[in-house]
Amino acid sequence: MVLLKGLGRKYCHSADTVTVIDFTDGLKPASPDGATTIGTERTRSDIPVNALSEHLLTREYIERQKRILSFLEKDDLFNKKTQYSLSRPDRYRLGLARAKRAKQFAVKHGWDEDVYKMAEYLIDDVSPLHLHLHMFMNTIREQASDEQRAYWLPKIESWEVIGAYAQTELGHGSNTKEFIMHSPTLTASKWWNGTLGRTANHAVVMAQLKIPDRSNGKLRSFGLHPFIMQVRDFVTHQPPKTIIVGDIGPKMGYASMDNAYMLFDNHRIPHSAMLSRFSRLDLETNEYVKPPHQYVVYGSLTAGRVNIILQARIVLARAVTVAVRYVSIRRQFVNRDTPEAKLETAVLDYPTVQIRVLPLLATSFALHYTGKAMKQLFDRVRSSIEQSGDFAELADLHSTSLGLKSLCTTYATDGIETCRRAMGGHGFSAASGLVRLRNDYGSRPTVEGDNWMITQQVAQYLLKKMKTLEVGSGTASTTIDITLQRFLQASNKTPHFPVLDYDEAILAAFEWRSSYLVSKAYQAREVRGEAHTSLLVQFYRLSNAYSQSILVNNFHAIFTNTAGVSDKPPQGATEVLHDLFRLYALYTIEAEAKEFLQSGALSMDVLELLPGAIQSLMDRIRPHAVRLVDSWGIPDFLLDSALGRYDGKVYEDLFDRAHRQNPLNDHTFNNKWWSDEIELGSGDAGKILAKL
């Protein structure tokens, strides 16, 4: 036993563990403790957790997750204990060290890229190599010519070349066989480019290709094209004098990521830098050969958005997992109508907590089935294009993925915060596991298409559909055509769908409301000629209504006879999934009641009954809540949450993090105002100032 400096705490060293010895060691939580309570919760439901997990994630995924976890848990570098206490520069250092260690594992154990990505997901840093592994590598693979691929890919896959992704202006000097990059103003600086701030030595730069016209020498634009360029030296890791590049500084999240600013001073890159799989510029004649179809640009963006929907699902599931487990364990106040009951009520038994957490639980499943459907649609569209040059469904896929990106990332971002608040005071602690998730994921609503701005593209697509139907020039071919046509044929009615009685009425009500909003926007824009900009709020609401309709349709499809075997949920889970489907739908109808009423899809009488119906569904789902979140199979290692851990040992873990793992408690401070010393007895007056 030793007494450590200034701590007043005794430690017992044995083998490789250090244990604090004080009177708290023998203390246990009050009975019933969290482990007991959550065990009881799990006996209240007979949902087949493993079967539901496999239905959601596939057996292959679950096994891969388990396997990679066993590597990460054994290496101290991936221990998350004190990372919340680190400075921003140390958070970057840690992120870099982890990305490198995972690569060492990958090389040693022959991991393929899917396995590495699983490791990246579980490590749960925003990796400083992220852009290298995704946007940069994908762009080279898709856009480089065979010759360029042969040169670059080995260097990129071996991480000799580490790349980022940026957009910029570009001018081309015709006589020099070089391109010139220049930033004439501060506002021309690139900004936010991940991996480029401190990590990368190369970048793919998407730039306006400008070529001097042979007749008059004036620059002509040929649109965005990808170029690969070196930004830092292989040995010194310094940029050339004609490039200024650095990290933009601290952010709301993404502490371990180096987002960049970059400016060029007439920086020259060779002709060979232009990635020329689809379009190219002849070296001798300066002749431009244009790409075959805009899909080459669309494709990877749409693929990215499909992944964003799948990510939104798991992010929301993660927040809901923490919240459901904690509010099952946490008790507060004895029921005032039965004061003789000694045990306080579990917080999840309060309707005020249920109404926040359980609809989000339902939403996580709604997002899942639509993410999955979008992935299937994307694969089908890509193979149609590749096999038969059939672009028919591309526009539909493109606009649907935009609307869903907007809605789903808003759901997940807001959902994390709702879960956080539903947990009361402890939700504010980093030990909740939701703080970093909230701050990192908070980027989603504004990146890769701002959630408000992109919805105008969805509305434009729908208005175009409506126009075709209105002028009678097209046949109803896609689902949306048929839906709109059905609405047009009955649009003078107020159908008042019996949404409490039939699933079909729910689907019809969502379609009706969405079609009504399309029709209203069409009248404003196409018939009355109102300005596009003046309708943007309408467009946003329309896009959300349309996307919600897609979510209920895809969710409901798993209960129909047409669902494929692999799409059907396991027997024992069907009933509660159906309750979740109805909860998502009815909760959304109530939240958006105004539009459902205005369109005539909902009557005031049914609206009055909705709160009761929603509460009944929540009562039915309540006993299954813990098993439902268990089915998402999110490991404790990823959750990093005292409140949401699988075994329910909430208070033991909270105390352990505070009393044994918090570095601030290793210091004793000088609280005398007349002394500038901060650490008691250290004579460190003024030291903190040097860090400012």
Place this chain on the structure above:
Amino acid sequence: MVLLKGLGRKYCHSADTVTVIDFTDGLKPASPDGATTIGTERTRSDIPVNALSEHLLTREYIERQKRILSFLEKDDLFNKKTQYSLSRPDRYRLGLARAKRAKQFAVKHGWDEDVYKMAEYLIDDVSPLHLHLHMFMNTIREQASDEQRAYWLPKIESWEVIGAYAQTELGHGSNTKEFIMHSPTLTASKWWNGTLGRTANHAVVMAQLKIPDRSNGKLRSFGLHPFIMQVRDFVTHQPPKTIIVGDIGPKMGYASMDNAYMLFDNHRIPHSAMLSRFSRLDLETNEYVKPPHQYVVYGSLTAGRVNIILQARIVLARAVTVAVRYVSIRRQFVNRDTPEAKLETAVLDYPTVQIRVLPLLATSFALHYTGKAMKQLFDRVRSSIEQSGDFAELADLHSTSLGLKSLCTTYATDGIETCRRAMGGHGFSAASGLVRLRNDYGSRPTVEGDNWMITQQVAQYLLKKMKTLEVGSGTASTTIDITLQRFLQASNKTPHFPVLDYDEAILAAFEWRSSYLVSKAYQAREVRGEAHTSLLVQFYRLSNAYSQSILVNNFHAIFTNTAGVSDKPPQGATEVLHDLFRLYALYTIEAEAKEFLQSGALSMDVLELLPGAIQSLMDRIRPHAVRLVDSWGIPDFLLDSALGRYDGKVYEDLFDRAHRQNPLNDHTFNNKWWSDEIELGSGDAGKILAKL
């Protein structure tokens, strides 16, 4: 000129400044730059900014702010440049150093407590001394006997004794003339107590007073009472062995604050520790003397909530200031209906940005007038009680302040995030100035009464009022009585108030909807006897409806003839304030349309017209937006925002923070995966691991 290590950047040292010399030095933002744009914005409106500022804040406040600012701006310790990059322990150290420096100023310059609090507000750390200066000091002043005051206050005011505030269990051993504090379980640990984690040497502990009954020796409870106790030694700053106390670890915000856990092992405190102004325990006879009225507990809590409303107002104003200035400067996309226009549209001209930011601007004013009214009501109630023992309005003040705490802090918390997202990508940067505000203020919805839980007290109060009226036993004396009575006399009607035409119709519509919800809840609880718990969601909505009604009433009062001279806004601002009043009201009616429709306060016809009316109001307010936020007088020092700075130099400041002030750019990293070194050339392999 010197070349600093590994930076590839040249610096020029002159006198006391260091300037980077590279090709970016001469770069300016594209024209028109932010300074020009925001200047133009200010010429578009003739709102008398200074007069409106004085109306909102008082001349005295503005002068005090300016005076204190001049102290803080001159001292490097208050420079916020790199504080976002610090580790959590350093954030605490910095917070402590700043609190001490401000105290040094206070002593040197003879600042009173109001002045010190202004400094605390401008320093904008959550001060590790905060609880000492507020809850601890206030409790001693209010609850200590004259003798105790004489002993403690000099030590407390000189910061020899530094105190915190906690609640705990307490047992009293009758024979020893001591109180015994004991924590039998881990869950009995105190948690979250600010200032107690590392800073305080004393605490006021609110504890259940338990005294053995003389007849049978069993412990009897006498309710919560305050005790003062020492928790750390004056010299060593260590706790005694019978106390375990420490900091709970990192949180979503409050990095500079040491929130505590604390456990007792049969810790004994003397009889004199009980603060005995209002109730006491006789040393010899063990006789308990009870306090005269529960106001002694109510009073300071209610005062706290009134301050929370005033704080919510300024926090929201701060977020809106940043957002309005930035979205006035930021341009994006040329208007598609007028593509010949060369200049891109200012983001604030998009309805999708207006609908997020301008109603929040209106809300900041709504919160102001209600905060002010609540302060006046509180002062009146306190003086009634002190002068004539009249407690008549206390219950009303208590429940109103609870409902408003819930609504106003939700508005402000959500409002910061809405502003952040409305600014697009740059809102995610710490340079927005909203990141720390969002994380610190995020504690508000769950502390000092969870925003959902406390609303049941509001509902209970209103149901009691309704019961009195229904059984006809009381006379309508308070405003809420009169409102409910008016509703009861006409409750079979559907009044369909013409809210677009008359202010009075707006006030009536809010009152009607709120009374309707009271009546509905009354029917459920009192008539049909439904369980209290089952009605909690209804209670929450009811409380919000009631609070919104208070907000529109107080806002509208400034336009009536009965408003006092000091309450009337300056001439040139009345019209736009009236537009803001209507915007807050109509926006709220649309957002809560369901309840307005259900109650019959609103017709479907008027609902259809609301979006147009809201847009017209936003069009009218738009040119005044920058001057309106200027009127809040929030200094750049506090905003700490590149995006929201007064002079509009957004891009210059963003670049300065990234290129010249970001410590991460002083390091060059080793990105080779096969090397464990992190800082290039440092040989630091494994160093980051030691920090985990």
